[in-house]
Amino acid sequence: MCISPKNPVLFRSALPGSLILRKPRFPANSVRFHRVAAAARETAIDLSNPEWKLKFERDFEEKFNIPHITDAFPDAEAIPSTFCLKMRSPSYINNKDRVLLKVINYSSPDSAGAVCIDPGCTWIEQWVHRAGPREKIYFRPEDVKAAIVTCGGLCPGLNDVIRHIVITLEIYGVKNIVGIPFGYRGFSDKNLPEIPLSRKVVQNIHLSGGSLLGVSRGGPTVTEIVDSMEERGINMIFVLGGNGTHAGANAIHNECLKRRMKVAVVGVPKTIDNDILHMDKTFGFDTAVEEAQRAINSAYIEAHSAYHGIGIVKLMGRSSGFIAMQASLASGQVDICLIPEVPFNLHGPDGVLKHLNYLIETKGSAVVCVAEGAGQSFLENTNAKDASGNKVLGDIGVHIQQETKKYFKEIGVSADVKYIDPTYMIRAVRANASDGILCTVLGQNAVHGAFAGYSGITVGIINNHYAYLPIPEVIAYDKSVDPNSRMWHRCLTSTGQPDFI
Numbered sequence: 001m002c003i004s005p006k007n008p009v010l011f012r013s014a015l016p017g018s019l020i021l022r023k024p025r026f027p028a029n030s031v032r033f034h035r036v037a038a039a040a041r042e043t044a045i046d047l048s049n050p051e052w053k054l055k056f057e058r059d060f061e062e063k064f065n066i067p068h069i070t071d072a073f074p075d076a077e078a079i080p081s082t083f084c085l086k087m088r089s090p091s092y093i094n095n096k097d098r099v100l101l102k103v104i105n106y107s108s109p110d111s112a113g114a115v116c117i118d119p120g121c122t123w124i125e126q127w128v129h130r131a132g133p134r135e136k137i138y139f140r141p142e143d144v145k146a147a148i149v150t151c152g153g154l155c156p157g158l159n160d161v162i163r164h165i166v167i168t169l170e171i172y173g174v175k176n177i178v179g180i181p182f183g184y185r186g187f188s189d190k191n192l193p194e195i196p197l198s199r200k201v202v203q204n205i206h207l208s209g210g211s212l213l214g215v216s217r218g219g220p221t222v223t224e225i226v227d228s229m230e231e232r233g234i235n236m237i238f239v240l241g242g243n244g245t246h247a248g249a250n251a252i253h254n255e256c257l258k259r260r261m262k263v264a265v266v267g268v269p270k271t272i273d274n275d276i277l278h279m280d281k282t283f284g285f286d287t288a289v290e291e292a293q294r295a296i297n298s299a300y301i302e303a304h305s306a307y308h309g310i311g312i313v314k315l316m317g318r319s320s321g322f323i324a325m326q327a328s329l330a331s332g333q334v335d336i337c338l339i340p341e342v343p344f345n346l347h348g349p350d351g352v353l354k355h356l357n358y359l360i361e362t363k364g365s366a367v368v369c370v371a372e373g374a375g376q377s378f379l380e381n382t383n384a385k386d387a388s389g390n391k392v393l394g395d396i397g398v399h400i401q402q403e404t405k406k407y408f409k410e411i412g413v414s415a416d417v418k419y420i421d422p423t424y425m426i427r428a429v430r431a432n433a434s435d436g437i438l439c440t441v442l443g444q445n446a447v448h449g450a451f452a453g454y455s456g457i458t459v460g461i462i463n464n465h466y467a468y469l470p471i472p473e474v475i476a477y478d479k480s481v482d483p484n485s486r487m488w489h490r491c492l493t494s495t496g497q498p499d500f501i
């Protein structure tokens with residue numbers, strides 16, 4: 001039966017024979033109204049003002065405006081673009097071109113996944129800046145010293161992005177291109193020399209995973225980084241990293257402005273967790289999902305071939321379960337998908353373990369896919385942080401494995417439990433074809449953005465189009481799986497799992 005948001009929910013638990021009355025854990029209406037209220041609050045919209053829609057759209061345009069060199073240097077000279085292709089002259093993007101951020105016109109807040117500004121769910125246009133080459137540029141290629149730095153954890157596609165930044169810079173005519181070794185650390189560690197980059201150096205780097213430049217967490221302060229940039233004469237910097245790296249990039253941009261340095265700081269979002277706001281996806285995510293399927297398939301084969309086999313796979317996702325959700329959906333072999341956004345119990349009548357027993361009784365085997373950030377409340381909180389200040393997580397995969405073994409022993413049912421942790425294997429692979437294309441376009445657009453004179457921006461794919469966004473807007477908070485979204489519900493449809501609360 002269908003779940004009505006208006007009533008308590010009657011639905012059949014996956015446990016045999018039990019028809020139970022439950023309140024929906026995510027009462028759709030209240031969540032949606034909460035979202036309406038939150039959106040209105042966030043934008044300080046006075047809905048009683050008849051002009052509120054116009055005002056919202058104007059405020060949005062302002063918020064998503066992308067900082068330009070001329071904001072601080074009104075006299076900065078614009079010259080005709082030096083970006084030229086051998087075969088033909090390129091077509092340019094007009095600075096006024098925009099990409100629509102939200103493309104669904106929800107007719108009511110009850111509509112699945114609806115995010116509304118007002119209770120009537122009025123259609124509001126939210127436009128962001130279109131990425132690509134501009135006719136006028138604000139840097140003379142011969143005056144440019146461009147640097148590339150890759151920070152945070154590894155991610156498939158880093159080399160592809162580096163490669164295309166270098167190739168595109170050369171097409172503009174830049175000769176002085178360097179890589180900063182091992183993330184922000186390379187700015188302060190005197191034992192780590194710059195890596196000279198050219199088309200020749202980067203020609204084949206996309207054929208392997210990892211980063212040609214190396215990565216790191218932690219490192220120097222923003223002041224030290226900008227001191228070092230000043231010393232080295234860097235006036236264009238491409239920063240590849242996640243939310244932490246982008247917070248750093250934005251601080252670098254602000255510090256450069258404070259020092260009146262004419263520098264373009266451009267980010268390219270990198271995280272297999274896919275937790276960056278507003279974009280369809282970040283590069284490396286598709287590859288990670290594809291690779292994760294291999295681990296899930298192995299867990300399935302192991303579980304399916306064993307008597308009462310249970311396969312458990314842990315996938316990355318510090319605070320968001322995108323990889324676990326998408327890999328579960330893609331594989332079609334997962335019975336239970338656990339993500340940080342959706343609380344669950346292991347024990348008790350509605351817990352995961354009881355359901356595992358049901359699966360063993362009915363199917364003979366089961367596969368669990370768990371995101372690393374899920375179920376952290378079951379584990380000891382050590383308060384430990386990594387060098388970047390990220391919380392060090394406990395191993396939920398090991399915990400579920402141990403609890404599963406214990407549980408089946410206690411109830412006297414034999415169970416053959418296998419645990420696979422493929423996390424670092426997934427991160428280290430080279431980008432697949434779709435990520436390869438994404439990386440190519442992002443790398444090229446990062447260079448176009450810098451030459452166009454933008455700074456403090458990042459580049460992303462939005463509704464299949466490429467856009468520039470101001471950094472603060474993409475890192476305001478971590479993007480996470482919406483438990484009310486169609487995608488999570490599709491995942492639940494695929495696994496057939498009940499609520500574990």
Ligand SMILES: Nc1ncnc2c1ncn2[C@@H]1O[C@H](COP(=O)(O)OP(=O)(O)O)[C@@H](O)[C@H]1O
Nearest residue numbers: 151152184217218241242243244245247248388
């Ligand atoms: N709020 C911040 N301000 C400035 N730099 C930051 C900030 N957060 C993280 N960083 C720096 O960014 C780099 C990468 O951050 P990290 O969180 O490890 O990875 P990611 O960028 O993938 O989220 C590290 O060198 C870290 O010191």
Ligand SMILES: O=P(O)(O)OC[C@H]1O[C@](O)(COP(=O)(O)O)[C@@H](O)[C@@H]1O
Nearest residue numbers: 152153154242271272273316317318
């Ligand atoms: O062992 P490391 O290098 O700290 O990486 C672990 C983390 O890297 C990630 O894959 C991605 O994190 P970043 O986006 O911060 O690089 C997380 O899912 C995971 O918690």
Ligand SMILES: [Mg+2]
Nearest residue numbers: 152242243244
């Ligand atoms: Mg991060």
